[in-house]
Amino acid sequence: MTGAQTPAGHAERDGATSAAEVPAEYLLRLADDRLVLGNRLSEWCGHAPILEEDIAVANIALDLVGQATAFLELAAVREGRGRTADDLAFFRDAREYRNIQLVELPRGDFAFTIMRQFLFDIYDVILLEALQQSADVELAALAAKSLKEARYHVRHSGEWVLKLGDGTEESRRRTQAALDELWRFTSEPFLTDELDRELVAAGLAPDPASLRSRWESELSRILEAATLTMPDDSSVARGGRQGLHTEHLGLMLAEMQSVARAHPGASW
Amino acid sequence: MTIAANDQIDELWRVLETVLDPEVPALSVVDLGIVRDVSVEQDGGVIVTVTPTYSGCPAVQVIERDILAALAAHGVREARVRTVYAPAWTTDWxxxxxxxxxxxxxxxxxxxxxDHGESELVPLLRxxxxxxxxxxxxxxxxxxxxxxxxxxxxxxxxxxxxxxxxxxxxx
Known part of the structure; x- marks a missing residue:
């Protein structure tokens, strides 16, 4: 994101406001998942195990941050408070971030990064497939655009899960450990709250709970082929959508937002 | 639309064919299929409708700037770039x-x-x-x-x- 740019696309909406629109609050959920995960992934730039993977992870990070920008631009228009996408990215505190906790956890080892990515990517494809049917035409357009990218993201992370799980003893051990550690963060995307219920009723968004069975079947198929075991852990981490986060998000944002906050109003 | 207006639109497309993608300078923005429409408003202002290739493509902002610069160099005084997301860009264009x-x-x-159809998200044997x-x-x-x-x-x-x-x- 750059400070100086006019928000592409949404600054000029031809005055066409669709009757059916999701509120900024919902767009922040979509944007923040992408912005936070994109930042976590970008931490691998220059550190990934092989050059091709370094490039791959940086590419995926760029897609996610780009998608976040588009969702934030739309959120900025919809909230109508004169804030820009950059304001929303760099001048909200952790308490105002609406991402699921899964995406904010530190990147861990490569197995952890890949497993987290896979858990998110499956969810992302299924969610975007539903959102491209939204009665909110602007949201549907962004979802359809993002879906094209999410499809190759999930292929990438999924093929890595197969390689690592069905790989060496060490790669399998690390990948299973990552899955076990991440498991309690995998229910949150499928929790339904009041806002979700309103949007479902208006045909604007799917019920998160309805996405879970397909997510589980896609996941279990790959885990089985990768010789990995679905954890038996029923504890559930929750609260991200309401702004409750682990300590890790604040630390990540402190770094991500430091330049913009040190030089407010600067453009580059 | 008058014949003169059609000629003007054709001329604008020819100008846009000279705007190259900054990352793949073998191709113009027209070759890439990212220019979706060119129109002239009643007051003579030119609107170029574009669609981004990839969500995070850093070339998008440069392309927008280059389009406006090319039009200005061609004597177009009032021009703006409008971004649309649907239908999403495809290499088929x-x-x-x-x-x-x-x-x-x-x-x-x-x-x-x-065609993605109902295919599995991650094929076991791709x-x-x-x-x-x-x-x-x-x-x-x-x-x-x-x-x-x-x-x-x-x-x-x-x-x-x-x-x-x-x-x-x-x-």
Whole structure:
């Protein structure tokens, strides 16, 4: 994101406001998942195990941050408070971030990064497939655009899960450990709250709970082929959508937002 | 629309054909299929409608600037770039001349976009094939990585002329 740019696309909406629109609050959920995960992934730039993977992870990070920008631009228009996408990215505190906790956890080892990515990517494809049917035409357009990218993201992370799980003893051990550690963060995307219920009723968004069975079947198929075991852990981490986060998000944002906050109003 | 207006639109398209993609300067923004429409308003202002290639493509903002600069250099006083997201950009919109220019530049052009239909998100056995080598036209090529130096490209290798090469990925 750059400070100086006019928000592409949404600054000029031809005055066409669709009757059916999701509120900024919902767009922040979509944007923040992408912005936070994109930042976590970008931490691998220059550190990934092989050059091709370094490039791959940086590419995926760029897609996610780009998608976040588009969702934030739309959120900025919809909230109508004169804030820009950059304001929303760099001048909200952790308490105002609406991402699921899964995406904010530190990147861990490569197995952890890949497993987290896979858990998110499956969810992302299924969610975007539903959102491209939204009665909110602007949201549907962004979802359809993002879906094209999410499809190759999930292929990438999924093929890595197969390689690592069905790989060496060490790669399998690390990948299973990552899955076990991440498991309690995998229910949150499928929790339904009041806002979700309103949007479902208006045909604007799917019920998160309805996405879970397909997510589980896609996941279990790959885990089985990768010789990995679905954890038996029923504890559930929750609260991200309401702004409750682990300590890790604040630390990540402190770094991500430091330049913009040190030089407010600067453009580059 | 009058004939004069049609001529003006044709002229504007010709100007846009001179605006090159900053990351793949073999192609113009028209070849790439990212210019979706050109129109002239009642007051003479020009509106160029574009659609982004990849969500995170850093070239998007440069392209917008270059389009406005090219139009200004051509004497267009009032112009703006409008971005639309739907329908989402696809490499199927790349022109035939664009594909030929890409190959001549050393990048294999994109094949047709696969129909995703009901297919599994992660195929257990993905048949991975690479296009013909853009240098020697050999079919003895293999994919190396789905990701390349820019969002729009992947990496492959030619077993005949032993050159790594890039391909424009179908999306």
């Amino acid at each position: 790349m022109s035939e001349s664009g594909r030929a220019k890409l190959k001549a530049y050393g990048i294999a052009p994109p094949g047709p976009v696969a 048949r991975r094939v690479a296009p013909n080598c853009p240098f020697c036209d050999s079919t003895n090529t293999e994919p190396r990585s789905d990701f390349g130096s820019t969002a729009c490209k992947s990496l492959a290798y030619c077993n005949s002329c032993h050159q790594p090469f890039e391909l424009f990925k179908p999306i």
